[in-house]
Amino acid sequence: MASLMDSESNRHFSLKPKARRWTDGQAWVNWSRHEAYLRSHPRWKAHQVASVAEESLRIIAKTPPPGRPEFQCRGLVVGYVQSGKTANFTAVAARAADVGYRLVIVLSGIHDSLRNQTQRRLERELVDVGVNWITLTDPECDFKEPEVANGFGATGTVLVVAKKIVPILERLNGWLEKLEGQLADVPLLLIDDEADQASINTRGNRRDPSVDEDRPVEDESPSPTNQLIRDLLRRCPRATYIAYTATPFANILVDPGALDNRVGEDLFPKDFVIQLPRPDGYTGTEELFGVTARHRNVLRVVDPNDVRALKSKRRKKGEPLVVHGALDLPQSLCDALLTFALAGAIRVLRGHQGVPHTMLVHVSQVQKDQLRIGDAIEEQIRAWFNYDRAEPGAIRGMMRSSLTDFGEVQLPADVDAVLDEAVRNLARLEVVVLNSTTGDELKYEERPGRQLIAVGGNRLSRGLTLEGLTIAYFLRTTTMADTLLQMARWYGFRDGYDDLIRIWTTDGIAEWFVELALVEESLRDSILVLDKAGRSPDEMAIRMRAHSKLLLTSKAKSQMLEMDARSWSAENPQTILFPLRDATLLERNLELASELLRAHPPTQMAHGGAIAHDVPAHDIADFLRHYEGHPNSVAFQGGEIADWIQERAVVGELTVWTVFVANPQRERQLLLGGEPYGLVHRSLTGNEAIGILTDPRHEGVDLHGGPDRYRVAATFNARMMRQDRPPERGLLLLYPLDPEPLQAHARAVLGVALSLPRTSDDGRSFIVNRGLLHG
Known part of the structure; x- marks a missing residue:
């Protein structure tokens, strides 16, 4: 700890000169080119680029200098759901290449859609504008072992963007195994996106048989994904692991002393935890459910009968599945669809042509439910137009009613023009069911102007960005706070249409989110305290506020959890025991x-x-x-x-x-x-x-x-x-x-x-x- 200062002219104990970073004086070639790329795009404002510059430098300076002989660094970067974490780790990767990291591996979720999205972005913003990058993956192909194993002979940085699944991680480990003895001069930066998913060890650790000879060692091995990530890091004498997530509860609860006799230390962020600043223009839990939400008109309550109508009833084994007819959409979902068409019309009249516009329908993780609801939505839209042909003006009347229910919103044209555009926009709506059965993709880059209704479950629950999201119909329940926050894809940047966000959900789910705003705030405050105290995460526990109804994360990921009611509120702590002999x-x-x-x-x-x-x-x-x-x-x-x-x-x-x-x-x-x-x-x-x-x-x-x-x-x-x-x-x-x-x-x-x-x-x-x- 810094010593107390004894100065009449400067009376603050902790006032210290700005500490020098080991990165001071570094030539930033890749970062400068990446920065120039960002500044060339109108969607990036100057102060946003400056923030990325500052935060990426702060993170890379927390890692050890790659020139050190050996190190195993563990860090955690906490962002907000859909808030620009990818932008941050892209900048960190650029700086890593500049300071001497020779291998950058990005583990990008467990689905092809997110990995492919990340690969394309890194190629566009990093590789294509940078210098001396060697890529071993591409947008269509995950990691395959190169024909020539040692690609580190030439100068440059090797980039791998891989799914975080066992077969891919085994290939990566097999490749590095062949390079054993050649990796001493290959500093590794491993970026783990969505690091609370799959990476957490939910099993045990093999003990040292020389100490615990009577204990079985095989039965205590770590869970497969966790084990493979740790093995990747162990194979490189100089390795930095940076976890990225908006829901870090599980990462903070990793056993800080866990050690496996084969794959080494676990992934607890012992060296640093960094909270990214709240981005300018970001819409998150606080804006939609916190104190500031009182002045917004966001929530629409879904009746319990509507919930029952949309979800398959639980059935006993052997019972046939009973499904509802394609036209049996509850009124609340019909209202949400009409409002989505209306919101799209308002955006078009505001000048937002040729940009994505999306509605989220997340009702069930059951794929049969998703397919049935997707078909029912398409059938309902057709039915409205059939009805309109029989009763001209019927859709326009429904849109007028939806406009009334929308609440106060700044219209870009007179009411008649808005209604005309809304009717036209209803015909543009496309339904995409996102699950492993359909194999559908969002295809924002290929067809940026689509008016998409994204129906899905787990594939919509993490990482994947729903661009231009305004309307959400969300009935998915869970017992865990981190899962619920990740499923809420309505978070993000809504420049020019923030006032159009509307969420249909149940009273119970809305109450969960109201309390989650407090849980998130408490977590970020605790990380800020850690930083202000100048302590590392293995020296000072991060306190997380418990949720009254939800677990913060699954029980399997929270084996180190302990309830801590430590508060000295209204107390009078005092010393009554003294080291009188010292x-x-x-x-x-x-x-x-x-x-x-x-x-x-x-x-x-x-x-x-x-x-x-x-x-x-x-x-x-x-x-x-x-x-x-x-x-x-x-x-x-x-x-x-x-x-x-x-x-x-x-x-x-x-x-x-x-x-x-x-x-x-x-x-x-x-x-x-x-x-x-x-x-x-x-x-x-x-x-x-x-x-x-x-x-x-x-x-x-x-x-x-x-x-x-x-x-x-x-x-x-x-x-x-x-x-x-x-x-x-x-x-x-x-x-x-x-x-x-x-x-x-x-x-x-x-x-x-x-x-x-x-x-x-x-x-x-x-x-x-x-x-x-x-x-």
Whole structure:
């Protein structure tokens, strides 16, 4: 930890000169060309390119210099669902090539559609504009072992974009196996897109037979995909693994100490976790379901009867499947279809011709349901036009009703023109059923102006971008928060049509998403705390807020999960156990207090002590981390409290502090921060323990009316003081204790206490990785 500063002109402990990065002075050839490509496209604004530049540099600087002899780096980058993670790792790959990584492998999901989409993008934005790239995959072909195994003789960087499935990973491992002994000079960057899918070890780890000879080793092997990824990394003496996901719950819960005797350490992001900034113009959970959603008109509630009408009933084995007729679409889905045609018309009249426009229909993971619903939608559209021929103007009337139900929206033309275009647009609608049976693709690049209704299940649940999405009809339920967030494909960038987003779903699912907005916010805050504290992920647990109805991830992926209700809301933690025999440690604590008081000198004498006002939270956190208590102390853990304070400060709580130093009028005094303070008398109640450290009146020294406002007979109500304390203000209490009654061989013994307000995490349940909770 950085030492406290002792400067009258600069009183913030953690103010440090900007640290040099090992990447400073690097020539960025590939990155510069990639950056020029981005700037040449009108959809990329200058500040967006600048953000990609800054974040990609921040990430590559977190990796070890590739020139080091050996390293195994593990990192995690957390983005938002459909928010530009691919743009970030493309930029990171460009920079990786520039700093000397010779092999870049991108594991892009488990479906061909996403892998092919990623391959095309990397070729267009990276390979075609860059220098010295050698590609071993193409848009039509996944990885196949090259005829000449060693492609690293020439200068350049080899690029592989592969599906994250066992057969492909086995081919990659087989290829690297043939290069054994030649990989010392081939630094590897492995980018794992959608890293919480398939990559997580849901089984065991083989133990070292020399230590656990009586334990079976084969039965404890890691799950196949996880094992193969770890084996890829193990084969390269210099390897960096960067996981990318918007739902990192499972990645954070990987066992940080897991080791397999054949494939090495697991994929816990021990070296860094980076939260990407919220992109400009992004529409996410907060906008659609959080506090800001109150001013939008997004949600439409689907009746439970409509849900039952669309899903196949559960049937016993041997029973025939009973399906609904093709025309039996519930009214809610009919309304959604008409609204989609209307939204497309508005977009066309706004000048959005020749760009994708998509509707999501995600009702069931059962392919028979998907096929039946796709057929029913096509039949319904035909039926509307047949009806319109018999009753001219019928569709126009339905569109007028849909426009009324749409709510307030800025129309680009008069109502009649909008309705005319909506009727024409209804005829343009195309239904695409996306599953392994149909083999259909979205084909945005080949036919960019399509008005698509995408019906599907698992293929729509992760990674694949639904471009121009406005209308979602979403009934898919799950028990896991990460799965639900990934299935919500309505997130992303909606420049010029953000006001047209409408979501049909059930009341229950909507409530899940409302709480998920809080879960996401809490997670990102905790990652920010980690960064501000300057700690690595294996030093400080990331706390994730539990969801009241959903698991954060599957039980198989969360074996290290531990519920952690650690909150010091409205509490008064204090030191009552001291290392009285360790004179050196006691002296360090006194010097720590002196440095704090020199940086923030008290300006007021009142209530039996000296008071310093408006001390920033990070200085208090630094002090608590440095303060060394008794090794057996349970009640007061300075490092854990410091982490919690910084976590609360991120959300606007405990941001400003008062420091109070008890100063009784006694002859025995001590210099702290250059000023004399009377020593406080406390007696031993045990070997190295005192009874109570704090004087209850001191908890009110900075409250309105002071301690006397809380006087009850001959004592003071400290609990009420904490209840009345503003949530943004904390109080640090320092007690320089007389060493004589404590039988301590030191100038004094520093006692520390805090008076804490009620904070918003009071009573909340949090989840942590138990491998880090007590570390």
